[in-house]
Amino acid sequence: MILMELPDKAQIESEHLNAFSRGVYDKFNDLEEYVKNCKEYTEEVLVDLKMYLKVLSDASLCRILTMDVNAQRDLVASVDKILPPGHFYCKEERSVERNRAFADVNDRLLKVFDYDAFARMKGAWGLLELALRLNRTVKVCPYCNGEYVFAFKLDKGDFSSKVKGRKSPFDHYFPRSRYPFLGLSLYNLIPCCSRCNSIMKRDIYDGLINMPHPYEADVTDSVHKGMKFRVLASRPKAFSCCSIEDIDSVLFAERRNGNFPAGKHWERLFKINDVYSNTYLGRAAEAMCKSVGYTASYFEELRGKLAETGLPVGDVGRLVYGASLRWQDINRTPFAKMTIDVNDTYARS
Numbered sequence: 001m002i003l004m005e006l007p008d009k010a011q012i013e014s015e016h017l018n019a020f021s022r023g024v025y026d027k028f029n030d031l032e033e034y035v036k037n038c039k040e041y042t043e044e045v046l047v048d049l050k051m052y053l054k055v056l057s058d059a060s061l062c063r064i065l066t067m068d069v070n071a072q073r074d075l076v077a078s079v080d081k082i083l084p085p086g087h088f089y090c091k092e093e094r095s096v097e098r099n100r101a102f103a104d105v106n107d108r109l110l111k112v113f114d115y116d117a118f119a120r121m122k123g124a125w126g127l128l129e130l131a132l133r134l135n136r137t138v139k140v141c142p143y144c145n146g147e148y149v150f151a152f153k154l155d156k157g158d159f160s161s162k163v164k165g166r167k168s169p170f171d172h173y174f175p176r177s178r179y180p181f182l183g184l185s186l187y188n189l190i191p192c193c194s195r196c197n198s199i200m201k202r203d204i205y206d207g208l209i210n211m212p213h214p215y216e217a218d219v220t221d222s223v224h225k226g227m228k229f230r231v232l233a234s235r236p237k238a239f240s241c242c243s244i245e246d247i248d249s250v251l252f253a254e255r256r257n258g259n260f261p262a263g264k265h266w267e268r269l270f271k272i273n274d275v276y277s278n279t280y281l282g283r284a285a286e287a288m289c290k291s292v293g294y295t296a297s298y299f300e301e302l303r304g305k306l307a308e309t310g311l312p313v314g315d316v317g318r319l320v321y322g323a324s325l326r327w328q329d330i331n332r333t334p335f336a337k338m339t340i341d342v343n344d345t346y347a348r349s
Contacts, residue, residue, distance in 0.1 A: 002142040002331045004190070004214040007133055013066045016186050019125045020118075021062045024184070027112040028053075028061055034108070041101045048098065049105055052082045056181050064113075066186050069213045075181075076174055076209060083178070109180035115172075118184060122164055128153075131167035134191055139332045142214040143171075143201070143270050146280055146334050147193035169194055173213060175203040187215045200270045211266050227252060227263040229276070229341040231288040247285040250276035250338070276338065287321060287339045291346035294320060317343070 006012060035049050055078050056064070059071075067075070084099050119127045131151035141147045149168035171190045176183040232248045252272045253264070267273065276284055299316050306316070317325030323339040330336040 002140065002145050002214065002337065003216075004134070004142050004331065005137045006186075006215070007136050012130070012133060013186065015125045016130075016184075017062060017065055019121070020065055020184055023114075024061050024065065024112060027114075028057070031105070031108050031112055032057075035105065041097060045098050045101045048082060049101055052079065052102070052105065055079060055082065064181060065184055069187055069216045072174060072182060072185060072188060073209050076179060079179065079181075106178075106180050110176065110183060113176075113181055113183035113185075115176060115183040127170065128165045128167055130186075130189070131170070131191060132165070135167075137331065138191060140334050140336070141168075141193040141196055142190060142331060143192050143196040144272060144275060145330070145337045146275065147195065148334060149191045149193065151191075168192065169197045171197045171201060174208060175205050177203045178205050190214055195275075196270055204269065207265055207269075211269070212263060227267065228345075229284070229338040230345065231284050231342055233288075247281060247288070249273070250281060250284040252276065252338075280335065280338075283335050284338060284342065287323075287335070287342040288346055290321060291343045294347075296347075 032053055035046065035053060038046060038049075041049070055075070059067070059075050059078075063071070064075070084095060084102055121127065128151065132153070135149065135151040139148060141149055151165065151167040153165040168191050171192045172179075172182065173188050173190050174182050182188040230251045230253070232251055250273065252267050299320070302316055302320070315324050315326060315329070317323075317339075318329075318333060321339050321343070323333045323335045324330070325336075325340055325343055327340070330340070
């Protein structure tokens with residue numbers, strides 16, 4: 001998982017609140033009135049529904065829209081004590097009414113915190129505008145670090161589409177199918193690649209409270225230090241060539257500085273080892289062979305030649321590897337985390 005930065009944080013939070021706070025308050029009040037006057041469920045179930053809405057109200061609807069990661073975790077933990085297990089599929093007869101009631105209220109909460117409306121907004125603020133702002137600093141999927149994320153506006157002369165632009169999907173870190181009140185929460189919206197969003201993570205929510213989060217710097221730092229990529233090769237030839245056939249697999253696992261179970265859970269959720277050992281095996285093999293083959297003196301020679309031509313020296317590592325070796329650029333080029341780890345392991349002095 002790669003750290004995300006929110007550019008112009010105060011400005012974006014302000015625009016987000018201005019766009020939604022009034023509507024959220026009004027629709028939430030209507031929902032409270034609906035539950036208060038509802039005759040469809042038993043009093044026992046209605047008490048639970050009112051408690052559920054009170055937890056959200058006490059958290060402050062306005063604050064929910066921009067609450068940080070730790071506050072989201074606390075709110076999710078509080079709500080999980082009230083919500084039925086799973087996605088309301090419990091088959092116990094006594095739970096049928098309660099499950100149906102919570103499913104009903106959650107469906108209504110989806111319209112209170114209306115992410116679909118956000119996605120359709122075409123004015124000064126909308127999901128496309130958020131994607132454009134984030135894309136200034138986040139160029140790569142923060143979950144796998146292997147695919148670009150993108151956002152761009154269409155040319156005004158393009159009449160083939162009614163939309164104003166194109167963007168990568170957004171993942172609700174805490175899925176709105178179970179936590180619809182986080183459907184519009186700014187720091188619950190993670191731009192990512194389609195594979196991580198639609199194939200790997202989907203609506204999984206178990207364990208997310210204890211996993212790393214792209215907006216959480218301290219956890220990201222521990223994952224960077226404690227979870228490292230390794231290229232596994234049983235054939236010695238692999239250390240002097242770039243042949244994929246000579247590489248067995250790529251392993252992203254705990255290597256040093258103690259245990260980081262949160263990072264391990266994250267790897268399992270997004271199947272990082274499987275993806276890198278199959279789809280990206282060629283890139284990993286190339287990174288390893290370049291690390292073995294190119295010495296520090298080669299990099300210095302390359303910098304000198306670039307300087308002689310008058311060209312900017314810049315990030316020579318990126319020129320050689322096709323991915324930056326600088327931590328500050330880890331969310332700007334695909335495979336940066338893997339390349340840095342492999343270079344640290346195999347680079348020659």
